[in-house]
Amino acid sequence: MSASVFRSYVQKDLFLATPIMIGAVVCGIISIGLVHLGSVGVYAALIVMICAGASPAVFICMYSILGERKERSNLFAMSLPISTYQYVFGKLTAACIGFLVPWAVLALGAFLIFYKLPVPGGVLPAGLLFWGFTFLQFAGMLAVTMLSESEALVVAAVVVFNVSISFYIFLIMHIPAVGSHVNGRVAVWSPVVFEVFAGELLLAMLIIALLLVRLARKRDFI
Amino acid sequence: MNQPVFEMRDVEKTYPYFHLERLHLRLAPGQIMGFIGPNGAGKSTTIRILMGLVSQDRGEVQLLGHAMPREQAQAKRDVAFVSADMRLYARIPLAWHMKFVASVVPTWDAKYAAMLLERFDLHPEQSIRSLSFGQHMKALLLLALARRPRLLILDEPMTGLDPVARHEIVSELMEIVTDEGRSVLFSSHHTQDVEQISDQITFIDRGRVIESSDKEVFLERWRRVHAELPADRQLPKLPGIVDVSGAGRVAVITTKAFTPELPAYFEQSGARVREVQHMTLEEIFVAEVMSSRKGSAA
Numbered sequence: 001m002s003a004s005v006f007r008s009y010v011q012k013d014l015f016l017a018t019p020i021m022i023g024a025v026v027c028g029i030i031s032i033g034l035v036h037l038g039s040v041g042v043y044a045a046l047i048v049m050i051c052a053g054a055s056p057a058v059f060i061c062m063y064s065i066l067g068e069r070k071e072r073s074n075l076f077a078m079s080l081p082i083s084t085y086q087y088v089f090g091k092l093t094a095a096c097i098g099f100l101v102p103w104a105v106l107a108l109g110a111f112l113i114f115y116k117l118p119v120p121g122g123v124l125p126a127g128l129l130f131w132g133f134t135f136l137q138f139a140g141m142l143a144v145t146m147l148s149e150s151e152a153l154v155v156a157a158v159v160v161f162n163v164s165i166s167f168y169i170f171l172i173m174h175i176p177a178v179g180s181h182v183n184g185r186v187a188v189w190s191p192v193v194f195e196v197f198a199g200e201l202l203l204a205m206l207i208i209a210l211l212l213v214r215l216a217r218k219r220d221f222i
Numbered sequence: 223m224n225q226p227v228f229e230m231r232d233v234e235k236t237y238p239y240f241h242l243e244r245l246h247l248r249l250a251p252g253q254i255m256g257f258i259g260p261n262g263a264g265k266s267t268t269i270r271i272l273m274g275l276v277s278q279d280r281g282e283v284q285l286l287g288h289a290m291p292r293e294q295a296q297a298k299r300d301v302a303f304v305s306a307d308m309r310l311y312a313r314i315p316l317a318w319h320m321k322f323v324a325s326v327v328p329t330w331d332a333k334y335a336a337m338l339l340e341r342f343d344l345h346p347e348q349s350i351r352s353l354s355f356g357q358h359m360k361a362l363l364l365l366a367l368a369r370r371p372r373l374l375i376l377d378e379p380m381t382g383l384d385p386v387a388r389h390e391i392v393s394e395l396m397e398i399v400t401d402e403g404r405s406v407l408f409s410s411h412h413t414q415d416v417e418q419i420s421d422q423i424t425f426i427d428r429g430r431v432i433e434s435s436d437k438e439v440f441l442e443r444w445r446r447v448h449a450e451l452p453a454d455r456q457l458p459k460l461p462g463i464v465d466v467s468g469a470g471r472v473a474v475i476t477t478k479a480f481t482p483e484l485p486a487y488f489e490q491s492g493a494r495v496r497e498v499q500h501m502t503l504e505e506i507f508v509a510e511v512m513s514s515r516k517g518s519a520a
Contacts, residue, residue, distance in 0.1 A: 005327075008326050012322055029323075068311075071309045071311075071312060072307050072309040075275075075307055075308040075309070076308050076362070077307065078273075079273065079298070079304075080298065080323065081295050081296070081298040081299040083291075083293055083295040084274065086292070086295065086490065096347045101468060136261070190234060219277035220277060221275050222270055
């Protein structure tokens with residue numbers, strides 16, 4: 001595999017995803033500003049933060065992968081000296097970087113803010129789990145978008161994605177080690193929180209690895 | 223003999239409603255092949271197999287000496303492909319695309335690209351979204367030509383273009399093909415454009431190559447003979463006659479095996495040959511497809 005060609009393809013996709021990545025970080029910064037506006041502000045900040053964490057997954061999959069396929073720019077990209085496998089591997093790599101960079105920046109920023117500012121931190125473990133869940137959602141969206149030829153299926157995946165957010169929040173609030181401390185002033189880090197978080201990360205990585213294996217066996221790309 | 227630019231042997235591909243049947247195709251260096259077929263004939267499928275974008279179910283494909291689709295990254299270094307279906311990234315300027323192609327193709331010729339920008343009246347800072355369809359096609363062609371490829375593959379590049387844009391593109395192609403080392407595979411159903419620039423013609427219909435030959439051979443072999451036939455006489459059954467039509471006693475005989483002796487042969491059979499017409503490539507194409515379909519149905 002020509003490393004420079006592969007790098008150029010990853011850079012191309014990251015360049016195209018830059019507005020999405022910047023948008024997510026800007027949303028995160030806005031949510032920090034909202035925290036200072038009392039209890040309504042904290043609630044609004046949470047909503048904006050959830051959007052900032054979850055939306056890059058949808059935008060990257062819809063624009064960078066589905067959009068390229070739908071607009072037939074993939075035919076242009078694949079006409080250049082790259083193999084079909086390198087092309088999809090490049091897309092996967094760029095999508096992961098495009099999602100994970102704002103994801104990590106926002107997570108780190110949120111934790112620093114909660115520890116530095118006089119705001120209640122009881123919500124942090126739930127926030128961490130939710131963050132892990134957005135990575136899992138991203139992996140699922142990535143798999144559906146890269147494997148499916150059907151736009152309807154991708155739209156259905158987006159619907160499931162949206163619905164699953166409320167359902168997931170409902171679920172984690174029913175984990176005693178998480179739900180009972182959400183309104184507390186201090187974060188309570190139970191081992192359950194780390195186990196669930198690790199499970200989410202592992203499952204997301206497993207989905208991406210299986211996706212890679214499946215794509216390696218794909219024969220037709222157009 | 224020179225190694226072919228590409229060779230497809232016994233290539234088959236099956237989709238639910240389409241079957242590419244034991245395809246054989248070969249192009250020698252410096253040659254321009256016009257690949258003609260009706261919509262849905264299998265032109266794009268053939269080209270996508272050749273480019274490694276779709277894998278054949280059976281058969282072998284060699285592109286510039288590389289086995290496809292396995293060695294496509296190496297093969298595509300010297301192959302540029304433009305298709306009517308292909309689109310550039312809409313919200314990004316042409317200059318970015320030029321920089322991107324230059325970063326992955328070592329043979330990129332920046333001087334030639336600048337010359338083509340001028341010739342095609344394109345502005346590098348213009349976003350792709352603001353280009354007309356014809357300008358978009360010219361931009362794609364610029365990105366392909368400036369790579370200085372050994373093989374240029376064009377899949378229906380004239381579709382949807384106005385006559386002026388078509389003329390500009392054909393002129394540019396005529397110029398690049400004067401470079402003896404460069405080969406072109408040009409798929410289209412605009413036979414006029416193909417006729418202008420091709421050395422070789424291949425007809426494909428319903429997933430099957432029905433004829434492949436030098437253009438001059440095609441144009442020489444195909445004729446339309448107008449003959450008057452007395453009521454009590456019948457035309458002799460000759461090989462190569464693909465159609466006999468006409469009104470009254472005047473028969474219009476379409477043949478794919480014309481020889482200078484043929485009119486005399488008809489005269490000997492009692493017919494009076496009124497006219498022998500050359501056929502355009504379009505007429506040959508239609509006659510060949512219809513004859514092939516009749517043959518398959520029989």
